[in-house]
Amino acid sequence: MTVLTSLRCRPILCIALALALVMVGACTSSPTANPGADVSTDPPAPASLEGAVPEGEPTSVPPTATPQPTAAPTNTPPPTxxxxxxxxxxxxxxxxxxxxSLRQALEDWAADPSRGTAMALQWSERPDEAHIAxxxxxxxxxxxxxxxxxxxYAVVVPFDTLTDGIMLDDISQRWLGLSSASILYVTPESEGAMRALMGGDTHAAEVVPADEMLAHLLERRDAVGLLPFERLDPRFKVLTANDANVLSNTFEPTSYPLAVALTASGSHAPDALESLRAAVAPTNRDAARLTTLIMTGVTAMSRLTAARMEAKGYTYPAEIIGETLRAADITHVSNEVPFINGCPVNTTENNLVLCSDYPYWAALEAIGTDIVGLSGNHVNDFxxxxxRESIQFYRDREIPIYGNGLNVGEACAPLMWEHNGNTFAFLAVLxxxxxxxxxxxxxxxxxYYYDHKDTILKSVADLSREVDVVSVELQYLETYQPYPTAQQVVEFRELREAGADIVTGVQSHVPQAMEPYGHGDAGGPGIIVYGLGNLFxxxxxxxxxxxxxxxxxxxxDGRLLSTEILTGVLEDYAQPRWATDEERLEILERIFDAAPPRPQPTGDATGEGASAAVIAWKEHEEADLRVRLSFPASWQPVEGYQRRYGGEDGWVALSALYGEGWSIGEACANEAQHKLQPYGTAPTIEMLEVAGQPACRIRPSDDQPAAMEDQAALIVAYPEPVELDGYTYHYLLVWADLDYIARIAESVTITP
Structure with a gap:
């Protein structure tokens, strides 16, 4: 105890001081040594304490520092x-x-942070092992x-086929190769549906592209084809399947044997269903976008027809066929004679001064008449x-009429109509x-057509840009033959070339030929009906x-999809009935045999029985723009231009539009209102949907510069932006001759 013996103090005080020094030494931290310093192991000599503590004063021992509590050990959470x-x-x-599309939707759904933990997807080979199948x-x-x-899906044959229906068993036999009734053609889109409907991994059907379906059917007239509903056009006849008609506006989906559902099952399917439904179109046959229009022939409720109505009731003519006619969404009547109050019943043979009494409207009401064309040459018999009285009769009852009026301006004006989003313009001329x-x-x-022909043709052309369907009916030269006259063919086709989708002869008192057109024909889907015969x-x-x-x-969805031919036979001078099977065959054979030669399409493809839809147009893919579309087969690349194709009759050019952050409306407005006015001063923008994407069509105004070569445009939003030459584009841009832009638009497909 060297330290203590060196202190000179009282014994008690020395002991206390010694204890204090020991305690201070114990609670004082030792200085931290510099790394590498020479640290002595001997304790340093204490400083002198002499005089530090007054003599006789008690010495206090410094308090011991309270040690810091030991922190409780922290548990490390296990990895997620x-x-x-x-x-x-x-x-x-x-x-x-x-x-x-479904795969992408599922990937987005699985990665959505709002759902909580993101999940990876693993594609399974077996539905029974999948969380979503x-x-x-x-x-x-x-x-x-x-x-x-x-x-x-629809069973199709060429338009001029006599057969009207097919049973599912027959289709099944053809699918399996067990039928002696020839073959079944299916498109790639419909092959998978048929596997689900018919079963089995193997089949005997021949898979052909939709664009080639008609050519195959024309070559093998005993064959039938299967097309997706939206791929129909008027050059096909649609057969009923198990007596169910997929074209009908009273169609019952669950009773139709050629319909399939795309389904999602499994433990996680209910959670993903909303995202999956948003990724694809809900149907290829939306009843809310379908319209049926029935056009009828000559009505003149006079002479013996009037006599029977007076004797048997004013609705007598409609009692048999009325239910079917009034089921149409739009039922048309061509009434040749005026409504005159108290019109006398004159049954004199060859009486040609004709009228109908007011109560006779009941017969037209009974067939559900919606619109009345008044282009008949008996409208002014009184x-x-x-x-004027007859026109007022219609107006008092708010019955829509066209083709007639208090002056030529009213008579030549179109009747505008809309149903289920489909827009129409009806014109009637004498x-x-x-x-x-x-x-x-x-x-x-x-x-009168010939006094106003140029005006009518221009009106048809203008209306074709404004509405979906332009229907023109003509009271033409009356004949009693099923074949049209040569001049009739020329003039009816002239109206179609001007832009009419449906051209109908309402003059003929006998049924005449029909002439359907398809996707590949100039002017697109449509039909010429040269004559319907009589109604009442x-x-x-x-x-x-x-x-x-x-x-x-x-x-x-804005285009003529199909035309069905209904057949009747007049009885008792006033009342049509439905034709029997044998009578129907005779009527159809008569009008099919009377069809005039088809106009020769342009193009370099040949082959007996080939259709205009096949030989006139070809499919073209522009991979860097991710688009596939069709245009006339005769068009070739134009020298000096990139992605431009054309011929003597028209042209098309393909490009892309930057458009980041633009809506489809803004993209279209920017193109249409370009400062150089390539579409004239007042172009028309029509919003539509192309290939399932928002789109628009731009039509030029009449003052478009001639140097623009009738340029119109189609703009389609890409599902995902396209990278091209180091730039990103959000819209496909197609320029084309105005006469072709609508048909080209219908063929557009955005490729993956």
Whole structure:
């Protein structure tokens, strides 16, 4: 205890001081040594304490520092477990473009942070091992709660086929190769649906592109084809399947045997269903976009027809066929004679001064008449005053009329119509005598075609840019033959070339030929009906005048999809009935045999039986722009231009639009209102949907510079931006000749 013995102090004080020094030494931290310093192990000599503590004063011991509490050990959380991948099965029969859209939707859904933990997807080969299984099933047995989308298919043959229907068993036999009734053609899109409907991995059907379907059917007239509903056009006849008509506006989906559902099943399917449904179109046959239009022939409720109505009731003519005619969304009547109050019933043979009494409207009401064309050459049989009375009759009852008016301006004006989003313009003209039936600037009557032909043709062209369907009917030279006259063919086709989708002869008292057009024909889908025969008129004097046609047109999503021919036979001078099977065959054979030679399409493809839809147009793909479309086969690359193709009759050029952050409306407005005015001072922008994407069509105004070569435009939003030459583009831009832009638009497909 060297330290203590060196202190000179009282014993007690020394002990206390010694204890204090020991305690201070114990609670004072030793100085930290510099690394590498020479640290002595001997304790340093204490500083002298002499005089530090006053003599006689007690010495206090410094308090011991309170030690810091020892921190409780922290538990390290275990690592978060990685969720197991979500197994997804996608049936190979699902079309590749649909499959890709569904895959992308699932990937986005699985990675969505709002759902919580993101999940990886693992594609499975077996549906029973998948958390989500995407499959195709017959619509009739599919669970609506698990259905993503519905698809409908139609059995087709060439338009001039006599057969009207087919049974599912026959289709099945053809599919399996067990039928002696020849073969079944299917498109790549419909092959997967047929596997789901018919079963089995192997089949005997021949798979052909949709654009080649008609050519194959024309070559093998005993074959039938299967097309997706949206790929129909008027050059095909659609057969009923198990007596169900996919064209009908009273169609019952679950009873149709050729409909399938795209479904999602499995433990996680309900959670993903909303995202999957948003990724694809819900159906290829939306009843809310379908319109049926029935056009009928000559109505003249006079003479013996009037006598029967007076004796048997005013609705007597409609009692048999009325239910079918009024079921159409738009039912048309061509009434040749005026409504005159108290019109006398004159049954004198060859009486040609004709009228109908007011109560006779009941017959037209009973067939559901919606619109009335008044281009007949008997409209002024009771003079101009009688014509005014008849016009007032319709107006008092708010019955839409066209082709007639209080002056020529009213008579030649179109009737505009809309149903289920499909827009129409109806025009009716009189191309026949007598002159007193013609309207003038101040007098009522029908619109005389030849005095106003240029105006009518221009009106048709203008209307074709404004509405979906332009329908023109003509009261033409009356003949009693099924074949049209040579001049009739020329003039009816002239109206089609001007832009009419439906051209109908309402003059003929006998059924005449029909001439359908398809996607590949100039002007696109449409039909010429040269003559329908009578509806309500007393011509019982020959079998031909007793037979009748009613054209039932199906319009879907703004275009003519198909035309059905309904056939009737007049009885008792007033009442049509439905033709028997044998009578129908005779009527159809008669009008099909009377069809004039088809106009020769342009193009370099040849082959007997080849259709204009096949030989006139070709499919073209521009891979860097991710687009596939069709244009006339004769068009070739234009030297000096990139992605421009053309010929003597027109042209098309392909490009892309930057458009980042623009809506489709803004993209279209920027193109249409370019400062150089390439579309004239007042172009028209029509919003539409192309290939399932927002789109628009730009039509030029009349003052477009001639140097622009009738340029119109189509703009389509890309599902995903396109990289091209180091730049990013958000819109496909197609320029084309105005006469072709609509048809080209219908053929556009955005490729993956």
């Amino acid at each position: 477990a990685t969720p197991e991948p979500l197994a997804v099965y996608c049936a190979p029969d699902i079309a590749s473009d649909v499959s890709e 995407l499959q195709i099933a017959p619509l009739a047995t599919a669970d609506p709660a698990a259905t993503i989308a519905e698809h409908y 003079g101009r005053d009688g014509a 191309a026949f005598e007598p002159s007193y039936a013609w309207a003038t600037d101040t007098e009522p009557g029908a619109c 008129f007393d011509q019982m004097w020959s079998w031909e005048t007793r037979t009748e046609l009613y054209a039932r047109h199906t319009i879907y």
